[in-house]
Amino acid sequence: MDTTQNQRDWTSHPPLIAPGYKSTIFRGPSQNLITVPELMKPSSGPIFGLESVAPLDHDLTKNGIKNGEPLGERIVVSGRVLNQHGQPLKNTLIEVWQANAAGRYVHKRDQHHAPLDPNFFGAGRCVTNEEGIFKFYTIKPGAYPWGNHPNAWRPNHIHFSVFGPNIGTRLVTQMYFPGDPLLDYDPIYLAVPEKARERLISTFDLSLTEEGFALGYQFDIVLRGHHSTPFENE
Amino acid sequence: MNKLGQTPSQTVGPYFAYGLTPEQYKFDHKSLATPVLLDANKNTQDLIILRGKVYDLHGEAVDDAMIEIWQVDQKGEFQTKPHQGFFSIGRMGTGTLEGNWFEFTTCIPAAEKSGQAPAIHMIVFMRGLLSHVYTRVYFEDFKELNQEDPYLKLVAEERRNTLIAKKVQESPVAIYEFNLHMQGEKETVFFDY
Numbered sequence A: 001m002d003t004t005q006n007q008r009d010w011t012s013h014p015p016l017i018a019p020g021y022k023s024t025i026f027r028g029p030s031q032n033l034i035t036v037p038e039l040m041k042p043s044s045g046p047i048f049g050l051e052s053v054a055p056l057d058h059d060l061t062k063n064g065i066k067n068g069e070p071l072g073e074r075i076v077v078s079g080r081v082l083n084q085h086g087q088p089l090k091n092t093l094i095e096v097w098q099a100n101a102a103g104r105y106v107h108k109r110d111q112h113h114a115p116l117d118p119n120f121f122g123a124g125r126c127v128t129n130e131e132g133i134f135k136f137y138t139i140k141p142g143a144y145p146w147g148n149h150p151n152a153w154r155p156n157h158i159h160f161s162v163f164g165p166n167i168g169t170r171l172v173t174q175m176y177f178p179g180d181p182l183l184d185y186d187p188i189y190l191a192v193p194e195k196a197r198e199r200l201i202s203t204f205d206l207s208l209t210e211e212g213f214a215l216g217y218q219f220d221i222v223l224r225g226h227h228s229t230p231f232e233n234e
Numbered sequence B: 001m002n003k004l005g006q007t008p009s010q011t012v013g014p015y016f017a018y019g020l021t022p023e024q025y026k027f028d029h030k031s032l033a034t035p036v037l038l039d040a041n042k043n044t045q046d047l048i049i050l051r052g053k054v055y056d057l058h059g060e061a062v063d064d065a066m067i068e069i070w071q072v073d074q075k076g077e078f079q080t081k082p083h084q085g086f087f088s089i090g091r092m093g094t095g096t097l098e099g100n101w102f103e104f105t106t107c108i109p110a111a112e113k114s115g116q117a118p119a120i121h122m123i124v125f126m127r128g129l130l131s132h133v134y135t136r137v138y139f140e141d142f143k144e145l146n147q148e149d150p151y152l153k154l155v156a157e158e159r160r161n162t163l164i165a166k167k168v169q170e171s172p173v174a175i176y177e178f179n180l181h182m183q184g185e186k187e188t189v190f191f192d193y
């Protein structure tokens, strides 16, 4: 058995303190994390299934409608959730939230003076199917300014929260879009080790694109493998 | 076999509330997990309140952290369907209670394995934290079990107290306090699972 497959791979994840992203300096733990031996890792955890999701949860172009269609470019985002052996993880809950097409969040704390869209809420969730595939519809989020440094703008992104089979596979991440010029200036994206950055960028996919309706983007998510997955007991 | 690379973590950012803890922040969207794990009306298990704050390097209580707790019930089982009024995952943001508290209604779990002390898993997410961190909440009532707990034994003795919730009220309901210090002299111990 590969005993390292469980580890959080710190050559793939951003460090806890990344000075370019200022608030990490005061909020990221400074002491080393305590490594837990393989056999002591919690291997069970709650599983969320389809019952966690309401019918319109996967369609952000509809779940916030008050009196019309939301503004902006409709997109469909789909991908697979896999473990590190490339095996699909079914019944995996994904929660997403994002800014509207103008770069404004519904969140009360967002003071960016871009318009709110009365017909766009910006949050949803979906669950992967038997093949580990998820799919949701939304509006392409806009870029927005933030206070980290002068003239700081976040690239277009969708926030993802993912549950895997156990507490070790928990992941919160952000999906970006190909060719975004702001990526080169974003300390949150750039805090990720260089070799792993492109894993956060979705790819445009004409085969996902729905004619006359929405542009398709593909985004696969790889969670840590675990020895309790059926495959490894074979 | 070449393994696929892990998808990197990114911060939850300051605007998680309407996506992840909408009911708490009064958004019109259903919450999947709330600060209430144990429903006192449907439950015979012993209810406790677990509360705390998240302090940054300057000793300021963070108002945009999201705390997730995972725990088994008093019988040692994970419950993810409403079952006898207990749900195994709780979530709360620190932005709605005055003083920036998180506050969960739950029970003290059974020990997950023999030889372990009862503990609640806690995951910390916040703006300014690029990768979430894990800690474990122990209870001061279990002095002997805590002494033998294999996770606590991994921790230098002088830092173990950062993982022990203090009982600050006995009745009518037991209240335990567990404060997180992200940095500084009292920095909380975080584990890498």
Ligand SMILES: [Fe+3]
Residues within 6 Å of the ligand: A099, A154, A157, A159, B013, B015
């Ligand atoms: Fe954002």
